[in-house]
Amino acid sequence: MEYNVYASACPTRMIFDRISDKWALLILDRLCQQPVRFNQLLREIDGISQKMLSQTLKNLERDGLIKRQAFPTVPVTVEYSITALGKTLSSTVNVLIHWAQDNGDAVLAAQVEYDGRMAS
Amino acid sequence: MEYNVYASACPTRMIFDRISDKWALLILDRLCQQPVRFNQLLREIDGISQKMLSQTLKNLERDGLIKRQAFPTVPVTVEYSITALGKTLSSTVNVLIHWAQDNGDAVLAAQVEYDGRMAS
DNA sequence: CAGCATCCAAGATGATACTG
DNA sequence: CAGTATCATCTTGGATGCTG
Numbered sequence: 001m002e003y004n005v006y007a008s009a010c011p012t013r014m015i016f017d018r019i020s021d022k023w024a025l026l027i028l029d030r031l032c033q034q035p036v037r038f039n040q041l042l043r044e045i046d047g048i049s050q051k052m053l054s055q056t057l058k059n060l061e062r063d064g065l066i067k068r069q070a071f072p073t074v075p076v077t078v079e080y081s082i083t084a085l086g087k088t089l090s091s092t093v094n095v096l097i098h099w100a101q102d103n104g105d106a107v108l109a110a111q112v113e114y115d116g117r118m119a120s
Numbered sequence: 121m122e123y124n125v126y127a128s129a130c131p132t133r134m135i136f137d138r139i140s141d142k143w144a145l146l147i148l149d150r151l152c153q154q155p156v157r158f159n160q161l162l163r164e165i166d167g168i169s170q171k172m173l174s175q176t177l178k179n180l181e182r183d184g185l186i187k188r189q190a191f192p193t194v195p196v197t198v199e200y201s202i203t204a205l206g207k208t209l210s211s212t213v214n215v216l217i218h219w220a221q222d223n224g225d226a227v228l229a230a231q232v233e234y235d236g237r238m239a240s
Numbered sequence: 241c242a243g244c245a246t247c248c249a250a251g252a253t254g255a256t257a258c259t260g
Numbered sequence: 261c262a263g264t265a266t267c268a269t270c271t272t273g274g275a276t277g278c279t280g
Contacts (some may be wrong), residue, residue: 012217012220012221012224014224015219015220015223015224015227016142016145016216016217016220017142018227019140019216019220020139020140020141020142020145021140022136022137022140025136025140037261037262038261038262038263039261039262042262049253049254049255050254050262050263050264051253051254051255051264052252052253052254053263054262054263054264055253061234062230062231062234062235063227063230063231064226064227064229064230064231064233064234065227065230070262073261074261075260075261075262076260076261076262076263077261077262078261078262078263085223085226085227085230088219088223089219089223092215092216092219093216095212095215096136096139096212096213096216097132097136099135099208099209099212100132100135100136100139101132103135103205103208103209104132104134104135106184106205107135107138107183107184107185107205109184110182110183110184110185110205111182111183111184113184114181114182114184115182157241157242158241158242158243159241159242162242169273169274169275170242170243170244170274170275171243171244171273171274171275172272172273172274173243174242174243174244175273190242193241194241195241195242195280196241196242196243196280197241197242198241198242198243
């Protein structure tokens with residue numbers, strides 16, 4: 001069956017909602033490098049709250065993009081790692097990251113030009 | 121200079137905030153095909169309100185990703201088209217769209233598995 | 241036609257405190 | 261350490277009405 005990307009019920013749109021989660025992308029990118037524990041992520045992802053981290057990790061795990069593994073140490077240790085599926089998504093995300101790095105200046109310049117044009 | 125992607129002040133992060141706007145991506149993708157007028161976009165992008173459309177178009181124009189052109193007809197006609205910069209972004213966005221189309225089922229399956237695992 | 245201004249409801253998020 | 265629960269806040273976005 002063919003889906004209309006612009007319709008709400010479209011599966012692609014559902015995935016776009018996940019993809020459009022800033023924290024999810026940052027976490028995914030971070031886990032792509034190596035498995036990381038909860039509090040370490042909390043420290044490294046600048047600006048994220050414990051609540052959002054917890055919530056985002058749960059979503060990512062539910063989507064099969066990351067894997068949660070708890071070790072029976074005292075106190076408990078939990079390690080989050082990326083899955084094969086998550087890796088493939090991360091690759092496409094990296095394309096966007098590189099675009100941003102390459103074109104950040106151009107966007108910034110456009111903003112300055114726009115603001116000047118509108119002010120007058 | 122090197123930026124830390126995880127820091128709030130990072131330019132890449134700023135761009136990510138734009139990219140993470142669902143409406144912006146959909147509009148960009150639509151304009152990539154051909155120039156479209158305001159009300160036509162309003163009809164085609166399912167679920168978007170006039171307010172959001174107006175707001176998103178303004179942001180995209182400010183970022184230099186789309187171009188707004190008004191024609192002095194009665195009543196006025198406004199056409200939005202994609203810029204060269206916007207086209208390059210759209211290309212990378214398309215990679216994501218294809219990923220979503222290819223992996224939607226896998227994500228769905230993961231969700232079902234997760235929900236079942238958590239319910240027990 | 242192509243918007244802008246206003247009001248308001250709902251959801252997202254932060255801060256804080258508590259737990260196995 | 262790795263979370264959960266609760267409350268307060270703050271943003272977001274929809275609905276409506278008006279305008280050049």
